[in-house]
Amino acid sequence: MTDAKNNSQRMEKIVSLCKRRGFIFQASEIYGGLNGVWDYGPLGVELKRNLKDYWWRVMVRERDDVVGIDGAILTHRAVLKASGHEDTFSDPMVDCRTCKARLRADQLPEKNNTKQCPNCGGKDLTEARPFNLMFSTQMGASAEPDAIAYLRPETAQSIFVQFKNVLDTARKKLPFGIAQIGKAFRNEINPRNYIFRSREFEQMELEYFCRPDQGNELLDYWLEERLKFYENIGIGRDRLHVLTVSDADRAFYSKGTFDIEYEFPFGVQELEGVAYRTDYDLTQHQTASGKPLDYFDEDTKARFIPHVIEPSAGVDRTVLALICEAYVEETVTDEKGKSETRIVMRFHPRVAPIKAGIFPLLKNQVALVEKAREVQALLRPHMNVFYDETGAIGRRYRRQDEAGTPFGITIDFETLGERDPALRDTVTLRHRDSMKQERVQIRDLPARLLNAIL
Numbered sequence: 001m002t003d004a005k006n007n008s009q010r011m012e013k014i015v016s017l018c019k020r021r022g023f024i025f026q027a028s029e030i031y032g033g034l035n036g037v038w039d040y041g042p043l044g045v046e047l048k049r050n051l052k053d054y055w056w057r058v059m060v061r062e063r064d065d066v067v068g069i070d071g072a073i074l075t076h077r078a079v080l081k082a083s084g085h086e087d088t089f090s091d092p093m094v095d096c097r098t099c100k101a102r103l104r105a106d107q108l109p110e111k112n113n114t115k116q117c118p119n120c121g122g123k124d125l126t127e128a129r130p131f132n133l134m135f136s137t138q139m140g141a142s143a144e145p146d147a148i149a150y151l152r153p154e155t156a157q158s159i160f161v162q163f164k165n166v167l168d169t170a171r172k173k174l175p176f177g178i179a180q181i182g183k184a185f186r187n188e189i190n191p192r193n194y195i196f197r198s199r200e201f202e203q204m205e206l207e208y209f210c211r212p213d214q215g216n217e218l219l220d221y222w223l224e225e226r227l228k229f230y231e232n233i234g235i236g237r238d239r240l241h242v243l244t245v246s247d248a249d250r251a252f253y254s255k256g257t258f259d260i261e262y263e264f265p266f267g268v269q270e271l272e273g274v275a276y277r278t279d280y281d282l283t284q285h286q287t288a289s290g291k292p293l294d295y296f297d298e299d300t301k302a303r304f305i306p307h308v309i310e311p312s313a314g315v316d317r318t319v320l321a322l323i324c325e326a327y328v329e330e331t332v333t334d335e336k337g338k339s340e341t342r343i344v345m346r347f348h349p350r351v352a353p354i355k356a357g358i359f360p361l362l363k364n365q366v367a368l369v370e371k372a373r374e375v376q377a378l379l380r381p382h383m384n385v386f387y388d389e390t391g392a393i394g395r396r397y398r399r400q401d402e403a404g405t406p407f408g409i410t411i412d413f414e415t416l417g418e419r420d421p422a423l424r425d426t427v428t429l430r431h432r433d434s435m436k437q438e439r440v441q442i443r444d445l446p447a448r449l450l451n452a453i454l
């Protein structure tokens, strides 16, 4: 089988598992779906939350030089006028006159040097024209043009607009950063590749302000920090590519931009951009609003507009990378010597949606069930656990393998001390990846598991 076919089959299996196990559903599915919009199910929401929590922990809480904000989604038109989005945040669009499809001009397949419609193969295409990607909405009851507000196309702008308020209240000195995680909206012409390119998505962005002479060095520093981040959630460096964005492709105000890319089954594609944006954004907002957005350096007594480095990552794209990275099919031999395929999501324990499955060996044995509920109550305040008493124990393990749960805890007759009093209050701890099992004291479980998932 060709690599392309293999990869597309792999992607199909991943999408099907995500629906079957409750990671991701199509939004408004029962009404035919809303193109480019997705809902996260019970497992997906936990995975996504763990990712965002870890980002917030290492980018904000564990640092002295970064604070967070949570800005509004609805954005004043003037903000996005000043930032350049209203005039230039567009993709080139063409229409196919044959099948009426709207297409991105820069993504059309070519045959014999002629661009074609990917839907019908038609060659009768309109000239390319810019299509603005912002969603606008009407504020209040007035129909005046002034009543237009935008759904933000990125989280960054509220950080720039609130720069002075944060500076005055958090009392930070340069270099320091302001971080934000939140929804962003882009009316993508062709949403595609599952949740990779959607119309509603989440970003994790840091704007790290500095003196102009620190910019280049900090750009390299943040690229390295961000690569470490992906390693720490289970995406090794060998699976990431760093693209140095060429002068021609970079925004005119940027002094350097790297794209961090991941090898998705559908190709090597961007997860995050790390850009040195100079003083462009703050200068634009200072000029347009007439409000000072500069910084007073107490040491040199100089006033200037800080420069900024922006690591901007997509939550949903990273979730998809985590899912693609985790998905493994392997052949294993069961107790009866029969070989079977095991589907296992090898999530890093730090991001795994469920940390431990808790299984009483038999559901009709009150003592086993009570003990299992005790273990559940012991672990619950610290982590997401899942209690399951139905079906054969092997099937219960497999279900958790597919959910990517790193640990299985089985409460059996040894736990009750019925056979060997020395084993009373111990459980079987099963490891997802190696399938190895060991005996562990119940009282040691919280520390043992926390150590693995923190």
Ligand code: ATP
Pocket (backbone or CB within 6 Å): 154, 186, 188, 195, 196, 197, 198, 199, 200, 201, 202, 203, 270, 271, 272, 273, 312, 313, 314, 315, 316, 317
């Ligand atoms: P692309 O070139 O893929 O459209 P971009 O360069 O326009 O992305 P940025 O504006 O730099 O993206 O946004 C920062 C990050 O936000 C991206 O690296 C990506 O992870 C995420 N992102 C941007 N657009 C989308 C989208 N439509 N769906 C999901 N995530 C997105």
